[in-house]
Amino acid sequence: MEKITVDYQSCDKLVDFLKKHPVPEDKEEPTKINLPEDVTKNFYLALVAICHQTTPMTGPALQGTVDGTFLRGWDYLRAAMLKATANDNSIVYPASLSKITDKTLSGIIKGDDGKGEISNLEERVRLLNDMGSKMQQSGAGSVQQLFEKSEGHIDNYGEKKGLYELLSEFEAYSDPVKKKSSYFLSLMKNQGFWNYSDEENLLPVVDYHEIRIALRLGTVKINDEELRSKLANKQEVTWQDDIDIRSGVQKALVYVAKESGLGHSKLHYFLWNLSRNCCNRDSPHCSSHGGKCALPQRYVQLGQEIGSVSCLFSPFCESSGKEGKLFDHVVKTHYY
Ligand code: SF4
Structure with a gap:
C-alpha cells in the first residue's frame, strides 16, 4: 500500500455536508486597501512570496499589534506590509525588492510596539531579492506584465508559458505543489483583477491548516506507521514526505471541490478558516468553541443556522x- 492515500469515503462525508449547507462566499477578511490597483497586485505578489511558516510548530509565532489591532500569522504580515506599502508604494516593485535588506524587512515587521519578529528573516529577504532581480532581468516592471505575457493562461499553452511556469522561475514560487502560486492567482481573481482563460487549471491551495484538517477528518490517510508517528509527535519529516503529503491533500481537495460543486477557492477559504480557528493544533473545538473562537462571522452564522455549538x-x-x-x-521549507 502507498504511504499516503486519499480516502474517498471520508471525502464523500465532507462532500455530503458541503452539498447540504450553504457555504459562505470565498473572500479575504475585510482589510482596507487604499492602494492603486497595480500597487495592490505587486503588494500581494511580495506578501505571498514571504508568507510561509508564520506559525511554526516550534519557535515563536508571528504576531503583534498593527495600528492598535492585535493580529497573528498571515493577518499580521499583511497588515504590517500594507502599512509600509501605503507609506511608500515603490517597496513592492522589482527595483526595491531586488535590493531590500534584512534591516528594511525587519523594520516593516516590527509592528506598533517594535517587538514583531519573523522567523528566517534572511531567507525571506533572499526570496524577495531573487524575485525582484529576475523581474528586472526579464524587463517586467510589474506583475501585470507577467499576466500579459501569459495572455491570461494558468498552464502553458502551445509554445507559450502560463502563469504557473512564469511564477515558478522565482524561488519563492517554485514549490512543486504550487501552494503560493495557486494562492496568489486565486487572490488576483477574487479581488477582481484577473480572469483566466483556463480557470479549470487553477489548483487548490494546500497550506498547513488544510493539511491538519484533512488528516483529522480522514480524507487523507497515512498508511506508514513511522510517518504517522512523526505526525502525531510533531517530528520533522523528509522533503519527499512533505511533497507526498501535500500532493495527497491536494488530490483530496480536487475531488471534494468537484463533487461538491463548490470550486477550489470557496472550499479553500472554508477549510482554512475552520481549521485555523476550530481545528487548531492543541485545543480543537470538537465539542465546544469554548467561548473564544475567532471564526469569521459568516461561518459562525452557518453554525447558528444548523444548530451547531462546536x-x-x-x-x-x-x-x-x-x-x-x-x-x-514539521518540515523546513519556504514553499508554504
Ligand atoms: S475540531 Fe475536532 S471535529 Fe473539528 S475537524 Fe478538528 S478534530 Fe475534527
Whole structure:
C-alpha cells in the first residue's frame, strides 16, 4: 500500500455536508486597501512570496499589534506590509525588492510596539531579492506584465508559458505543489483583477491548516506507521514526505471541490478558516468553541443556522473528541 492515500469515503462525508449547507462566499477578511490597483497586485505578489511558516510548530509565532489591532500569522504580515506599502508604494516593485535588506524587512515587521519578529528573516529577504532581480532581468516592471505575457493562461499553452511556469522561475514560487502560486492567482481573481482563460487549471491551495484538517477528518490517510508517528509527535519529516503529503491533500481537495460543486477557492477559504480557528493544533473545538473562537462571522452564522455549538465537522469527523490527533507535519521549507 502507498504511504499516503486519499480516502474517498471520508471525502464523500465532507462532500455530503458541503452539498447540504450553504457555504459562505470565498473572500479575504475585510482589510482596507487604499492602494492603486497595480500597487495592490505587486503588494500581494511580495506578501505571498514571504508568507510561509508564520506559525511554526516550534519557535515563536508571528504576531503583534498593527495600528492598535492585535493580529497573528498571515493577518499580521499583511497588515504590517500594507502599512509600509501605503507609506511608500515603490517597496513592492522589482527595483526595491531586488535590493531590500534584512534591516528594511525587519523594520516593516516590527509592528506598533517594535517587538514583531519573523522567523528566517534572511531567507525571506533572499526570496524577495531573487524575485525582484529576475523581474528586472526579464524587463517586467510589474506583475501585470507577467499576466500579459501569459495572455491570461494558468498552464502553458502551445509554445507559450502560463502563469504557473512564469511564477515558478522565482524561488519563492517554485514549490512543486504550487501552494503560493495557486494562492496568489486565486487572490488576483477574487479581488477582481484577473480572469483566466483556463480557470479549470487553477489548483487548490494546500497550506498547513488544510493539511491538519484533512488528516483529522480522514480524507487523507497515512498508511506508514513511522510517518504517522512523526505526525502525531510533531517530528520533522523528509522533503519527499512533505511533497507526498501535500500532493495527497491536494488530490483530496480536487475531488471534494468537484463533487461538491463548490470550486477550489470557496472550499479553500472554508477549510482554512475552520481549521485555523476550530481545528487548531492543541485545543480543537470538537465539542465546544469554548467561548473564544475567532471564526469569521459568516461561518459562525452557518453554525447558528444548523444548530451547531462546536466545530461544524464534529458529526462526521473521524478524530472528533479522540486522543492522539495528527498534526500538520514539521518540515523546513519556504514553499508554504
Ligand atoms: S471535529 Fe475536532 S478534530 Fe475534527 S475537524 Fe473539528 S475540531 Fe478538528
